[in-house]
Amino acid sequence: MSQPAPPRVIAIDGPAGAGKSSVSAALAARLGFTRLDTGALYRAIGLAALRAGVRAEEGEALRALLADLRVELDGAEVLLDGVAEGDALRRPEVSAAASDFARLPSVRAKLLDLQRAIGAAQACVVDGRDIGTVVFPDAPLKIYLTASARARAERRLLELAAKGMAQPLDEVQREIEARDAQDASRPIAPLRRAEDAVLVDATALGLEEVVARCCGLARGVFGG
Numbered sequence: 001m002s003q004p005a006p007p008r009v010i011a012i013d014g015p016a017g018a019g020k021s022s023v024s025a026a027l028a029a030r031l032g033f034t035r036l037d038t039g040a041l042y043r044a045i046g047l048a049a050l051r052a053g054v055r056a057e058e059g060e061a062l063r064a065l066l067a068d069l070r071v072e073l074d075g076a077e078v079l080l081d082g083v084a085e086g087d088a089l090r091r092p093e094v095s096a097a098a099s100d101f102a103r104l105p106s107v108r109a110k111l112l113d114l115q116r117a118i119g120a121a122q123a124c125v126v127d128g129r130d131i132g133t134v135v136f137p138d139a140p141l142k143i144y145l146t147a148s149a150r151a152r153a154e155r156r157l158l159e160l161a162a163k164g165m166a167q168p169l170d171e172v173q174r175e176i177e178a179r180d181a182q183d184a185s186r187p188i189a190p191l192r193r194a195e196d197a198v199l200v201d202a203t204a205l206g207l208e209e210v211v212a213r214c215c216g217l218a219r220g221v222f223g224g
């Protein structure tokens, strides 16, 4: 039997605040690919759990929450039980909850098939933590996007301030470093660079430079 064709997926992984969201959105628009923000899926589960008062541990309460919860995509927007949650997904406490719940096997299992089905159906730019290592290990292009912790905190500070969620810079940096440490040290699907991922360090690069570099890599792989 012949092997299934590799997915037309660009996998972009990396730590918090490296610019994966902005780069993925711009790259997808430029290439005419769909964008899949997998972090938003984990954030949706974190938000639902916070609202329901469910703790980040495997158990009956989590099982019931996951069984009832509908997480879907409408274009690039994530719907939680049919509702687009928008900026609520970006709140700092939701970031922390997303990372707490993303450690759990039942949570990752719930989201894996959804991500693979979307990636199999169309050309996609998919960003997250385990896209090149676990979700799409056959992706023809993998990028590991990173930057210094300070640069990432500064980027996140601006993003939060623009949404009316101002926080001191040191606090933002502490939060993203704590989340990266938790994401990188978990036993299942930890944050790490796939061996065949191209490293892009955005510390000294503007968004347009990063997008241009990624676009060049994509054209080298997919043509166009």
Ligand code: CDP
Residues within 6 Å of the ligand: 015, 016, 017, 018, 020, 021, 038, 039, 040, 042, 043, 095, 098, 099, 100, 102, 127, 128, 129, 130, 131, 179, 183
């Ligand atoms: O935007 P930012 O990089 O801060 O975070 P995100 O991509 O929205 O992801 C939020 C959290 O979801 C991460 O800290 C991870 O714990 C989790 N996540 C994951 O475990 N696997 C993914 N593929 C994507 C996100």
